Amino acid sequence: MQDEPHGSANNAGNGRLPGSRTVEFQPGTRNLFFHILTRCNLNCMHCYINQEQHGTETLDAATIKRWLGLFVKGNDFLENRGISADNVPEKTNVIFLGGEPTLNPALADGIRAARALGYGSVTVDTNGYLFNDILHKVRPEEVDYFSFSLDGSTPEKNDPIRGSGSFEACTAGIRQAVQMGFGVSSIFTASSRNIDDLPNMPELLHDMGVRRFFIQIIGIRGNSAKKGGAELQLHRKRWETTVPDVVKRCAELGIYVTWPSVYVPDDRQFACAGIVADNYFVFPNGRVYTCPLCEDYPIHTYEIRDGMLVKRPPINEQDLYGLKIPEGCVMNRILHPMNIEYGPDGTPRDRVACCMLKEELIPA
Numbered sequence: 055m056q057d058e059p060h061g062s063a064n065n066a067g068n069g070r071l072p073g074s075r076t077v078e079f080q081p082g083t084r085n086l087f088f089h090i091l092t093r094c095n096l097n098c099m100h101c102y103i104n105q106e107q108h109g110t111e112t113l114d115a116a117t118i119k120r121w122l123g124l125f126v127k128g129n130d131f132l133e134n135r136g137i138s139a140d141n142v143p144e145k146t147n148v149i150f151l152g153g154e155p156t157l158n159p160a161l162a163d164g165i166r167a168a169r170a171l172g173y174g175s176v177t178v179d180t181n182g183y184l185f186n187d188i189l190h191k192v193r194p195e196e197v198d199y200f201s202f203s204l205d206g207s208t209p210e211k212n213d214p215i216r217g218s219g220s221f222e223a224c225t226a227g228i229r230q231a232v233q234m235g236f237g238v239s240s241i242f243t244a245s246s247r248n249i250d251d252l253p254n255m256p257e258l259l260h261d262m263g264v265r266r267f268f269i270q271i272i273g274i275r276g277n278s279a280k281k282g283g284a285e286l287q288l289h290r291k292r293w294e295t296t297v298p299d300v301v302k303r304c305a306e307l308g309i310y311v312t313w314p315s316v317y318v319p320d321d322r323q324f325a326c327a328g329i330v331a332d333n334y335f336v337f338p339n340g341r342v343y344t345c346p347l348c349e350d351y352p353i354h355t356y357e358i359r360d361g362m363l364v365k366r367p368p369i370n371e372q373d374l375y376g377l378k379i380p381e382g383c384v385m386n387r388i389l390h391p392m393n394i395e396y397g398p399d400g401t402p403r404d405r406v407a408c409c410m411l412k413e414e415l416i417p418a
Protein backbone atom coordinates (compact mmCIF):
# COMPACT_ATOMS: atom_id res chain seq x y z
CA MET A 55 0.00 0.00 0.00
CA GLN A 56 1.16 3.51 -0.71
CA ASP A 57 -0.19 5.96 1.77
CA GLU A 58 2.46 8.48 2.30
CA PRO A 59 1.15 11.81 3.48
CA HIS A 60 -0.11 13.15 0.18
CA GLY A 61 -2.94 15.51 -0.37
CA SER A 62 -3.64 18.00 -3.05
CA ALA A 63 -5.57 21.17 -2.57
CA ASN A 64 -8.65 20.23 -4.53
CA ASN A 65 -10.37 23.32 -3.20
CA ALA A 66 -10.63 21.81 0.27
CA GLY A 67 -10.13 23.94 3.38
CA ASN A 68 -8.08 23.43 6.48
CA GLY A 69 -10.82 22.66 8.99
CA ARG A 70 -8.96 24.44 11.81
CA LEU A 71 -10.53 23.34 15.08
CA PRO A 72 -10.26 24.53 18.67
CA GLY A 73 -7.56 22.51 20.40
CA SER A 74 -5.97 21.35 17.15
CA ARG A 75 -2.53 22.41 16.06
CA THR A 76 -0.34 22.36 13.01
CA VAL A 77 2.28 19.63 13.01
CA GLU A 78 5.41 21.66 12.39
CA PHE A 79 8.18 20.44 10.13
CA GLN A 80 10.71 19.24 12.64
CA PRO A 81 14.27 20.36 12.08
CA GLY A 82 16.57 17.44 12.63
CA THR A 83 13.98 14.83 11.59
CA ARG A 84 14.55 12.72 8.53
CA ASN A 85 11.79 10.60 6.99
CA LEU A 86 12.37 7.85 4.48
CA PHE A 87 9.32 6.77 2.46
CA PHE A 88 10.70 3.54 1.09
CA HIS A 89 8.81 1.81 -1.74
CA ILE A 90 10.32 -1.67 -1.72
CA LEU A 91 8.30 -2.84 -4.76
CA THR A 92 5.54 -1.44 -6.93
CA ARG A 93 3.52 -4.62 -7.37
CA CYS A 94 0.16 -4.87 -5.61
CA ASN A 95 -2.75 -7.29 -5.42
CA LEU A 96 -5.23 -4.39 -5.62
CA ASN A 97 -5.82 -1.65 -8.15
CA CYS A 98 -7.32 1.20 -6.14
CA MET A 99 -8.95 4.11 -7.96
CA HIS A 100 -6.57 6.61 -6.38
CA CYS A 101 -3.32 4.61 -6.50
CA TYR A 102 -0.40 6.92 -7.31
CA ILE A 103 2.04 4.17 -8.20
CA ASN A 104 3.08 4.58 -11.79
CA GLN A 105 5.22 1.68 -12.97
CA GLU A 106 6.39 3.58 -16.05
CA GLN A 107 8.01 6.06 -13.69
CA HIS A 108 8.73 3.90 -10.66
CA GLY A 109 9.81 0.59 -12.19
CA THR A 110 8.68 -2.96 -11.57
CA GLU A 111 11.56 -4.20 -9.43
CA THR A 112 11.10 -6.02 -6.12
CA LEU A 113 14.05 -5.11 -3.93
CA ASP A 114 15.85 -8.01 -2.24
CA ALA A 115 16.94 -8.01 1.40
CA ALA A 116 20.54 -7.04 0.65
CA THR A 117 19.48 -4.07 -1.47
CA ILE A 118 16.93 -2.90 1.11
CA LYS A 119 19.60 -3.01 3.80
CA ARG A 120 22.15 -1.19 1.66
CA TRP A 121 19.67 1.53 0.70
CA LEU A 122 18.49 1.95 4.32
CA GLY A 123 22.13 2.61 5.18
CA LEU A 124 22.18 5.62 2.85
CA PHE A 125 19.71 7.60 4.95
CA VAL A 126 21.02 7.21 8.49
CA LYS A 127 23.04 9.79 10.41
CA GLY A 128 26.57 10.04 9.13
CA ASN A 129 25.80 10.25 5.44
CA ASP A 130 28.04 13.20 4.58
CA PHE A 131 26.47 13.50 1.18
CA LEU A 132 23.09 14.38 2.69
CA GLU A 133 24.44 16.25 5.65
CA ASN A 134 26.69 18.54 3.60
CA ARG A 135 23.84 19.92 1.54
CA GLY A 136 23.67 23.21 3.38
CA ILE A 137 21.84 22.29 6.59
CA SER A 138 23.29 23.52 9.84
CA ALA A 139 25.05 21.04 12.11
CA ASP A 140 22.24 21.50 14.67
CA ASN A 141 19.74 20.16 12.19
CA VAL A 142 21.56 17.02 11.16
CA PRO A 143 19.09 14.31 12.07
CA GLU A 144 19.94 12.02 14.93
CA LYS A 145 17.41 9.47 13.75
CA THR A 146 15.58 8.61 10.60
CA ASN A 147 12.01 7.32 10.51
CA VAL A 148 11.20 4.77 7.84
CA ILE A 149 7.81 4.02 6.31
CA PHE A 150 7.85 0.87 4.20
CA LEU A 151 5.53 1.22 1.21
CA GLY A 152 4.74 -0.36 -2.14
CA GLY A 153 2.82 -1.44 -4.04
CA GLU A 154 1.88 -3.65 -1.17
CA PRO A 155 5.04 -4.01 0.94
CA THR A 156 3.95 -7.28 2.55
CA LEU A 157 4.12 -8.88 -0.92
CA ASN A 158 7.87 -8.44 -0.72
CA PRO A 159 9.26 -11.50 1.14
CA ALA A 160 12.21 -9.36 2.25
CA LEU A 161 10.05 -6.99 4.33
CA ALA A 162 10.76 -8.68 7.67
CA ASP A 163 14.51 -8.56 6.96
CA GLY A 164 14.12 -4.90 6.01
CA ILE A 165 12.34 -4.12 9.29
CA ARG A 166 15.09 -5.78 11.29
CA ALA A 167 17.79 -4.05 9.24
CA ALA A 168 16.16 -0.68 10.00
CA ARG A 169 16.16 -1.50 13.72
CA ALA A 170 19.79 -2.61 13.61
CA LEU A 171 20.74 0.62 11.84
CA GLY A 172 19.11 2.66 14.62
CA TYR A 173 16.07 3.97 12.78
CA GLY A 174 13.89 6.06 15.10
CA SER A 175 10.61 4.49 14.07
CA VAL A 176 9.48 1.81 11.67
CA THR A 177 6.04 1.87 10.03
CA VAL A 178 4.55 -0.46 7.43
CA ASP A 179 1.71 0.91 5.28
CA THR A 180 -0.45 -2.00 4.16
CA ASN A 181 -3.71 -2.69 2.39
CA GLY A 182 -4.39 -5.27 5.11
CA TYR A 183 -3.84 -8.52 3.23
CA LEU A 184 -0.65 -9.07 5.26
CA PHE A 185 1.06 -11.41 2.81
CA ASN A 186 3.97 -13.67 3.65
CA ASP A 187 2.60 -14.20 7.15
CA ILE A 188 4.24 -10.93 8.12
CA LEU A 189 2.66 -10.68 11.60
CA HIS A 190 4.40 -13.91 12.53
CA LYS A 191 7.74 -12.88 11.02
CA VAL A 192 8.23 -9.77 13.15
CA ARG A 193 7.56 -8.88 16.76
CA PRO A 194 5.46 -5.94 18.03
CA GLU A 195 8.57 -4.29 19.48
CA GLU A 196 10.22 -4.29 16.03
CA VAL A 197 7.44 -2.31 14.29
CA ASP A 198 5.99 0.93 15.64
CA TYR A 199 2.89 0.79 13.46
CA PHE A 200 1.19 -1.26 10.85
CA SER A 201 -0.88 1.39 9.12
CA PHE A 202 -3.96 -0.01 7.37
CA SER A 203 -5.67 1.72 4.46
CA LEU A 204 -9.42 1.66 4.64
CA ASP A 205 -11.57 4.01 2.56
CA GLY A 206 -14.99 3.21 3.94
CA SER A 207 -16.80 1.86 6.97
CA THR A 208 -18.56 -0.93 5.01
CA PRO A 209 -17.71 -3.19 2.07
CA GLU A 210 -20.31 -1.28 0.03
CA LYS A 211 -18.41 1.95 0.53
CA ASN A 212 -14.82 0.72 0.59
CA ASP A 213 -14.72 -2.00 -2.05
CA PRO A 214 -15.76 -0.01 -5.13
CA ILE A 215 -12.74 2.21 -4.41
CA ARG A 216 -10.17 -0.37 -3.26
CA GLY A 217 -11.37 -3.67 -4.74
CA SER A 218 -13.76 -6.49 -4.03
CA GLY A 219 -13.11 -8.21 -0.70
CA SER A 220 -10.67 -5.56 0.49
CA PHE A 221 -12.88 -4.37 3.39
CA GLU A 222 -13.10 -7.87 4.87
CA ALA A 223 -9.39 -8.50 4.38
CA CYS A 224 -8.35 -5.17 5.86
CA THR A 225 -10.60 -5.26 8.91
CA ALA A 226 -9.59 -8.88 9.60
CA GLY A 227 -5.94 -7.80 9.35
CA ILE A 228 -6.52 -4.89 11.74
CA ARG A 229 -8.23 -7.10 14.31
CA GLN A 230 -5.48 -9.69 14.10
CA ALA A 231 -2.71 -7.11 14.44
CA VAL A 232 -4.42 -5.45 17.43
CA GLN A 233 -5.00 -8.81 19.07
CA MET A 234 -1.31 -9.72 18.64
CA GLY A 235 -0.21 -6.49 20.33
CA PHE A 236 1.06 -4.54 17.30
CA GLY A 237 0.71 -0.78 17.08
CA VAL A 238 -2.07 -0.15 14.56
CA SER A 239 -3.16 2.99 12.72
CA SER A 240 -5.54 3.57 9.84
CA ILE A 241 -5.50 5.84 6.79
CA PHE A 242 -8.59 7.13 4.98
CA THR A 243 -8.17 8.77 1.57
CA ALA A 244 -11.09 11.16 1.22
CA SER A 245 -12.61 11.83 -2.19
CA SER A 246 -16.03 12.72 -3.55
CA ARG A 247 -16.75 8.99 -3.51
CA ASN A 248 -16.46 8.45 0.24
CA ILE A 249 -16.51 11.76 2.13
CA ASP A 250 -20.12 11.07 3.13
CA ASP A 251 -18.94 7.94 4.96
CA LEU A 252 -16.06 9.57 6.84
CA PRO A 253 -18.30 10.31 9.88
CA ASN A 254 -18.82 6.54 10.31
CA MET A 255 -15.12 5.81 10.62
CA PRO A 256 -14.40 6.84 14.25
CA GLU A 257 -16.84 4.29 15.73
CA LEU A 258 -15.54 1.50 13.49
CA LEU A 259 -11.91 2.27 14.36
CA HIS A 260 -12.74 2.46 18.04
CA ASP A 261 -14.52 -0.90 17.93
CA MET A 262 -11.46 -2.47 16.31
CA GLY A 263 -9.04 -0.96 18.84
CA VAL A 264 -7.37 1.51 16.45
CA ARG A 265 -6.07 4.59 18.26
CA ARG A 266 -4.45 6.59 15.43
CA PHE A 267 -6.28 7.86 12.37
CA PHE A 268 -4.83 9.68 9.38
CA ILE A 269 -7.21 11.43 7.02
CA GLN A 270 -5.73 12.40 3.69
CA ILE A 271 -7.18 13.98 0.56
CA ILE A 272 -7.05 12.26 -2.78
CA GLY A 273 -4.20 13.46 -4.97
CA ILE A 274 -4.94 13.55 -8.68
CA ARG A 275 -1.96 11.52 -9.82
CA GLY A 276 -1.27 7.97 -10.98
CA ASN A 277 -4.52 6.03 -11.38
CA SER A 278 -6.77 8.88 -10.34
CA ALA A 279 -5.27 11.09 -13.04
CA LYS A 280 -5.90 8.36 -15.60
CA LYS A 281 -9.41 7.56 -14.38
CA GLY A 282 -11.06 10.93 -14.45
CA GLY A 283 -9.65 12.65 -11.37
CA ALA A 284 -11.97 15.63 -11.65
CA GLU A 285 -14.88 13.44 -10.65
CA LEU A 286 -13.02 12.26 -7.51
CA GLN A 287 -11.94 15.70 -6.36
CA LEU A 288 -13.23 16.96 -3.10
CA HIS A 289 -14.60 20.45 -2.85
CA ARG A 290 -13.85 22.82 -0.07
CA LYS A 291 -17.32 23.16 1.32
CA ARG A 292 -17.76 19.41 1.58
CA TRP A 293 -14.48 19.05 3.42
CA GLU A 294 -15.15 21.93 5.79
CA THR A 295 -18.59 20.69 6.71
CA THR A 296 -17.45 17.10 7.32
CA VAL A 297 -13.99 16.96 8.82
CA PRO A 298 -14.41 19.03 12.03
CA ASP A 299 -17.12 16.76 13.45
CA VAL A 300 -15.15 13.64 12.55
CA VAL A 301 -12.06 15.02 14.23
CA LYS A 302 -14.03 15.91 17.37
CA ARG A 303 -15.61 12.46 17.50
CA CYS A 304 -12.20 10.82 17.18
CA ALA A 305 -10.90 12.88 20.08
CA GLU A 306 -13.95 11.92 22.21
CA LEU A 307 -13.23 8.27 21.51
CA GLY A 308 -9.54 8.65 22.42
CA ILE A 309 -8.30 8.42 18.83
CA TYR A 310 -5.37 10.61 17.79
CA VAL A 311 -6.17 12.15 14.40
CA THR A 312 -4.31 14.10 11.73
CA TRP A 313 -5.59 15.72 8.53
CA PRO A 314 -4.03 17.88 5.83
CA SER A 315 -3.66 21.61 6.42
CA VAL A 316 -4.47 22.26 2.73
CA TYR A 317 -4.30 26.06 3.03
CA VAL A 318 -1.75 28.16 4.90
CA PRO A 319 -3.52 29.94 7.77
CA ASP A 320 -3.28 33.73 7.45
CA ASP A 321 -1.11 33.99 10.55
CA ARG A 322 1.56 31.60 9.26
CA GLN A 323 4.44 31.75 6.87
CA PHE A 324 4.40 29.42 3.90
CA ALA A 325 7.05 26.69 4.11
CA CYS A 326 8.02 24.12 1.50
CA ALA A 327 9.04 20.75 2.90
CA GLY A 328 11.47 20.39 0.02
CA ILE A 329 13.49 23.21 1.64
CA VAL A 330 12.81 23.01 5.37
CA ALA A 331 12.25 19.28 5.90
CA ASP A 332 14.32 16.20 5.22
CA ASN A 333 12.06 13.75 3.38
CA TYR A 334 13.07 11.14 0.82
CA PHE A 335 10.63 9.21 -1.35
CA VAL A 336 12.58 6.25 -2.68
CA PHE A 337 11.36 4.00 -5.49
CA PRO A 338 12.65 0.56 -6.46
CA ASN A 339 14.11 1.83 -9.75
CA GLY A 340 16.41 4.04 -7.67
CA ARG A 341 14.59 7.35 -8.09
CA VAL A 342 14.66 9.53 -4.98
CA TYR A 343 12.24 12.43 -4.79
CA THR A 344 12.02 15.07 -2.08
CA CYS A 345 8.46 16.17 -2.95
CA PRO A 346 5.69 13.59 -3.36
CA LEU A 347 3.76 15.74 -5.83
CA CYS A 348 6.53 15.32 -8.42
CA GLU A 349 6.46 11.55 -8.60
CA ASP A 350 4.76 11.29 -12.01
CA TYR A 351 7.68 13.13 -13.61
CA PRO A 352 11.39 12.35 -14.02
CA ILE A 353 12.47 15.40 -12.05
CA HIS A 354 13.72 13.59 -8.94
CA THR A 355 16.55 15.25 -7.03
CA TYR A 356 18.66 12.16 -6.38
CA GLU A 357 19.00 8.65 -7.60
CA ILE A 358 20.62 5.55 -6.22
CA ARG A 359 23.18 4.26 -8.68
CA ASP A 360 25.46 1.31 -7.95
CA GLY A 361 24.42 1.49 -4.31
CA MET A 362 25.37 5.18 -3.99
CA LEU A 363 23.11 8.20 -3.62
CA VAL A 364 23.92 10.72 -6.34
CA LYS A 365 22.50 14.15 -7.05
CA ARG A 366 20.94 14.72 -10.45
CA PRO A 367 21.75 17.74 -12.56
CA PRO A 368 19.28 20.60 -13.05
CA ILE A 369 16.49 20.92 -13.78
CA ASN A 370 15.06 18.86 -10.99
CA GLU A 371 12.41 19.39 -8.34
CA GLN A 372 14.79 21.26 -6.01
CA ASP A 373 15.28 23.96 -8.61
CA LEU A 374 11.57 24.75 -8.31
CA TYR A 375 11.08 24.92 -4.53
CA GLY A 376 12.70 28.33 -4.15
CA LEU A 377 10.34 30.05 -6.59
CA LYS A 378 8.36 32.38 -4.39
CA ILE A 379 4.82 32.68 -5.69
CA PRO A 380 1.72 34.16 -4.03
CA GLU A 381 -0.11 30.85 -4.55
CA GLY A 382 2.16 29.05 -2.00
CA CYS A 383 3.14 25.56 -3.15
CA VAL A 384 4.84 25.89 -6.51
CA MET A 385 4.29 22.27 -7.50
CA ASN A 386 0.56 22.59 -6.91
CA ARG A 387 0.55 25.72 -9.09
CA ILE A 388 2.28 23.80 -11.89
CA LEU A 389 0.41 20.52 -11.63
CA HIS A 390 -3.04 21.50 -10.34
CA PRO A 391 -3.65 25.12 -11.38
CA MET A 392 -7.36 24.40 -11.62
CA ASN A 393 -7.43 24.11 -7.81
CA ILE A 394 -6.45 27.70 -7.17
CA GLU A 395 -9.09 30.41 -6.95
CA TYR A 396 -8.25 34.01 -7.78
CA GLY A 397 -9.92 37.25 -6.80
CA PRO A 398 -11.02 39.89 -9.34
CA ASP A 399 -7.62 41.58 -9.10
CA GLY A 400 -5.84 38.33 -10.01
CA THR A 401 -4.45 37.56 -6.55
CA PRO A 402 -5.02 34.06 -5.16
CA ARG A 403 -7.76 33.82 -2.55
CA ASP A 404 -5.67 31.39 -0.44
CA ARG A 405 -2.13 30.13 -0.28
CA VAL A 406 -1.94 26.40 -0.83
CA ALA A 407 0.02 24.66 1.94
CA CYS A 408 2.69 22.08 1.39
CA CYS A 409 1.03 18.69 0.98
CA MET A 410 3.20 17.45 3.85
CA LEU A 411 1.71 19.92 6.35
CA LYS A 412 -0.83 18.44 8.77
CA GLU A 413 -3.15 19.45 11.56
CA GLU A 414 -3.53 17.21 14.57
CA LEU A 415 -5.82 16.80 17.54
CA ILE A 416 -4.51 14.86 20.50
CA PRO A 417 -7.23 13.34 22.69
CA ALA A 418 -7.35 14.78 26.21
Ligand code: SF4
Binds near residue numbers: 055056094098
Ligand atom coordinates in the same frame (compact mmCIF):
# COMPACT_ATOMS: atom_id res chain seq x y z
S1 SF4 B 1 -3.29 -0.96 -2.03
FE1 SF4 B 1 -4.21 0.32 -3.60
S2 SF4 B 1 -3.25 2.34 -3.36
FE2 SF4 B 1 -1.96 0.84 -2.28
S3 SF4 B 1 -0.43 0.20 -3.81
FE3 SF4 B 1 -2.13 -1.25 -3.93
S4 SF4 B 1 -3.42 -0.44 -5.55
FE4 SF4 B 1 -2.06 1.21 -4.93
Ligand code: SF4
Binds near residue numbers: 345385
Ligand atom coordinates in the same frame (compact mmCIF):
# COMPACT_ATOMS: atom_id res chain seq x y z
S1 SF4 C 1 5.40 22.90 -0.73
FE1 SF4 C 1 7.27 22.04 -1.66
S2 SF4 C 1 7.50 19.91 -0.88
FE2 SF4 C 1 5.43 20.65 -0.36
S3 SF4 C 1 4.16 19.87 -2.02
FE3 SF4 C 1 4.76 21.95 -2.61
S4 SF4 C 1 6.66 21.79 -3.77
FE4 SF4 C 1 6.30 19.82 -2.76
